[in-house]
Amino acid sequence: MAKVFPIESSVPLQVPPTTVSVPRKNVASSPVLEVAPNPDNEMTEEERKLYRKVDVARIKYLRLIHRLGYDTEHHIAIQVLYRLSLVEGFRRIKVANHSSELESAWKKALQLEAEGTEDLEFSCNVLVLGKTGVGKSATINSIFGEDKSKTSAFLPATTAVKEISGVVGGVKFRVVDTPGLGTTHMDEKSNRKVLNSVKKYIKRCPPDVVLYVDRIDTQRQDANNLSLLQCITSVLGSSIWSKTIITLTHSAAAPPEGPSGIPLNYEMFVTQRTHAIQQSIRQATNDPRFENTSALVENHHLCRRNTEGEKVLPNGLIWRRLLLLLCYSVKTVETNSLSARVASPANLFSLRFRMPPLPHFLSSLLQSREHPRCAADQDVGDIDPDELINEDEEDDYDQLPPFKPLSKSQVAKLSKEQQKLYFDEYDYRTKLLEKKQLKEQLRRLKEMKIEGNNHDVLGDNDNPDDEYETERSVMPDWALPSSFDSDDPAYRYRCLDPKPNFLVRAITNPDGWDHDCGFDGVSLQYSLDAANAFPASLWVQVNKDKRESTIHLVSSISAKHRENVSSLAGFDIQTIMDQLAYTLRGESKFKNSKKNTTTGGLSMTFLGDTMVTGAKFEDKLSVGDRLTLLANTGAVSIRGDTAYGVNMEATLREKDYLMGQDLAILGASLVRWHKEWSMAAKLDSQFSMGRASNVAVHVDLTNKLTGRVSIKANTSEQLKIALLGVCSMTMYLWNRMHPFIDRNY
Template identity: 40%
Template sequence: MHLATLIRAEETDLQRVNLSSSGAREIANQHEAADMPQLDFSCRILVLGKTGVGKSATINSIFDQEKATTNAFQPATDCIQEIVGTVNGLNITFIDTPGFLPSSTNNVKRNKRIMLSVKRFIRKSPPDIVLYFERLDLINSGYSDFPLLKLITEVFGAAIWFNTILVMTHSSSSIPEGPNGYTVNYDSYTSQCTNLIQQYIHQAILDSRLENPALFVENHPQCPRNILGEKILPNGQIWRSQLLLFCICTKVLGDVNSLLKFQNGVELGPTNSARVPSLPHLLSSLLRHRSVSNQSGIDDEIEEILLSDKEEGDEYDQLPSIRILTKSQFEKLSKSQKEDYLDELEYRETLYLKKQMKEEYRRRKEKLLLEEQKFSDIDNSDDQQGPPEPVQLPDMAVPLSFDSDCAIHRYRCLVDNDQLLVRPVLDPQGWDHDVGFDGINLETTTEVKKNVYASVVGQMHKNKQDFNIQSECAAAYVNPMGPSYSIGVDVQSVGGKDMVCTVHSNTKLKNIKHNIADCGVSLTSFGKKYYVGAKLEDTLLIGKRLKFVINAGRMEGQGQVAHGGSFEACLRGEDYPIRNDNLSLTMTVLSFNKETVLSGNLQSEFRLSRSLKATVSANLNSRKMGQICIKTSSSEHLQIALVAVFSILKVLLHRKEI
């Protein structure tokens, strides 16, 4: 009591607080001998529980007089009432509430109505302690009050269990027999019943860290008493004094939590410690280059290359005509002639694709000029063209058990003028092996108004257990002669339950002809945690083939900060963007938790011949960890596949020998 008074008075003298138990008793005896007034210590106690469990009877037993009406055959408390009294110098106020009905679908509305009325009643003056009542003699293997505990958690919040004491009435009832036919030990039986209720509370709040104290009560008039007239339990425990002690301790802990603000840092609920997003991962996602493309799909870098090639003539139109050989004529050629013929066709194909890309770019520019000049429909009638017809995508390969015998019944996807593409996602390894389709993919790009474009890319998967969604929505304002602005929202599900939402915005400035500056910010939300990031990026184009990119960024959230940056040098092939041959070198630095990691990455993609492509990537960091990856793809050389089969067999035989 003395410690509680010091805490409530915000006493900071450690010599007075760190009193021994004997010293505290001596001070208490001096106060009693001097007839000093009682300590100003009071507490408000909220009483909850089902009807007929003995809430009002326990209140009468604590005050040792009848202050609440009781009835053994029907509910006696039909409204919320405050019962005030003094017990051993303590000012106690009980908030007696109507009892809940047993858990069932028909009783949910009535129980919720009672809980909402109690919540409104305690809003102005919250209770210090909550007593949740349950009958010990009614707890058995079929006991399940989880729906009621879950409803209490939903209405009052999980924090109500923070200062709750479990009160088990009818604790002197006969103990049931165990599996061996003998009576179960009293302490082990009460512990088993308490653990059962505690497990349901853990399930209701989705947190197993909370441990509520349990108190056993007996209100029957024939309950055994000691020589002082106090009711005792079968194990010899005096429950009334123990209940008062529990209330005092809970009240003191509540004062400590209020003064030291412990409760603000303790949240009851599912622990998400294993699902905290990684700041380095969020930072790398922020630093990822996001190209702003228009409805034609041409981004800034390709546009710079097309502008540089604009003054050059079309080489394809200057080429002499060529005779296309048939298969029989091609077979009659010598090996060197075949190579020369195929090289010539490949060269012409590259020039033709370049010409098509330039024409597409020129048509887009002409369309913009027509819109700016606002020609009338009559003047533009000759230039306008009808909407293109829908284009059929290649048929998807479906399992044989799902394919139709009739050739006209096919699952096909069409690309029409509205730039909307919807197609199923095939997963042969999914849960439904007969169908194989467990998702849908959506892609669309549209021009909202002049120079304003919007795009949506999303994919959804649904099976018998999980629901996953990934989507990227973006809107951009592209000014051909000035800066470009974009804003986007990325949503991704994690573990089928949690959602990660990222809002990002970018601004691109063309301050020099071949230089593009980019700055961006992002806000990521994961559960109740938020992460803020910012980045700066600059891209320098030298000619058509050489590109330098340097960026730096910072990500902050939950008291942690991550810094990072990278420098990239990329050398493209002569036929870019028709052919994607390139060689890039990237240096990255990352600082997180007072640790700095340097890493380098070398990546190259090139063609060894017309039908053979290779990709080589290698990376190494300051932690002495690295990786080398070589990928090849060929449509003619069967020797590569044989080499892979030989390597696999060699490894398997080596393991067998070991």
């Protein structure tokens, strides 16, 4: 979930640079291939206007951040520039590489600044609100760098709504100072009076930014804030919160003591305080989407200063500059998102698209799905049981001469060559034994199938505890800690009465909140044969942490019509962008021949008040025993906007796949959306090396030249472990020496 200016942004860890560095080559985003040579021809007049507006806004913004001594690498600047590029949508891809676009805008901004073109034509209207005595007027004075508004330590100093204007760093500021608000019941009437006069004023002159000022060191009074915030919302409307910066004065104050008696860490203190106010705003507006950013302020004249005379907080932050940057950023994003097709301004800070991009739905539509099967209809992967059973029986396990496994000390006594021979023989026998067991299982399956057909109805079995059923029930359960701990997920989510078709597992997350084991969810798997003829499966996963909870449910039921046709109906629920998406899907599979299966399917997803429809077609072909080809194509559409996709995948298995696990999958996909093609290719491979090592390689690459390479190797041999260690060290050092390369990942 992306957020603009997340809370953390208010507390940069380092002092912002005082000199400007030229942005690096690969600023902010990955390079994008140039596709259309002259995109301007394809644009409508309206689009062109919008783009021109965004271009102007971007250059202005870059000039402003340059004046403040920041550059495009500042975390807030990155987010604002990203928001601007979202406004333009896909033009970036059409035009060229986004980074060079940004670079040229930056160059242009620097050039304009160097020429001394003073007038930026950028103004900032600020409304300052807050309780009495928290330092509203003092903050305004700090912004202007002079005492423009009266302050008082003992009496309410500001008695009427008052506009104060001036120029700060070439920007015209019009700041509205307001009388302080009260938090008791008796103050309600006077608060409304003040707020009504504010309302009258802002009708004439709407603010670009609202500073909600509070002291950082008055946590205990928070309970009273809620009614005040509700009062502000009811008079001024909840829309003002979308442009509000929580402004915390007295920020040089020492953090209070934590529960353990030791003073809190400063960053922790700021975060806690910010969270508390954010939470009150959410409660007051009844809108959980608000996540206002915060700015730290210290108005005291004795505040530490740097050599340039700027006030510096104990954590090194030059707070006034950051406050100005936040004001410019809020205004830039706010004014440009009004005309944009993306995110409503009410969600300014919590950039949460109500809708993920269409290719997201396309990829889930094109996923190839297995149809749930009746117990007796199961087979093992793509292997044909008949073939395996009828295979030459000569190398059968039973025909081998007797073999006695040696103990560790006996093996140690053998010569190297003998050891190798011994292990080869051992591996060969293990393989044959596994094969034998598998054949037996398949034979049993086949017998059951025949029996089932004879009885006509499946599972009409007098003896549910028959051998097959109990074998299938082997269910992985996680190791129980030796002492009972009700908080341990292994104890909390355990089936006391294990059922063959029911599996519950805790989902662990190493970064989770819940206790030390990092547990944050539970997954449940269930399968059944409805009415003995419609196999169904259900999979649910629920995750919950302090911030959010998600659910993912996939359920399917299938029916077999004739020997070679099977239909599937499915219902899914998934949390997407904080909303629940409901999907209904249906598909039919035709087995044209033993080697070829064709599938056609439709899907409908309901997300909020929109519906995404999709259709797909898939063909799966086995070539020989080892190669499977899968091709599928489909389209999804929402309100006339359509995305098309084609996927192709080849899977190559080793000869005795079920015994060994060597496998290679080569895939390519092509998606067309908004008149653009995007391509991706992937390679997945797993193979064993020697007796004790396994390697899994994953490579994916897109036409935007971004991608990922991952190599996982596990081994139980010490020499190889050492080698792996050396390899990872080398890669780490190589990455350190070539820092730009992994930015695209």
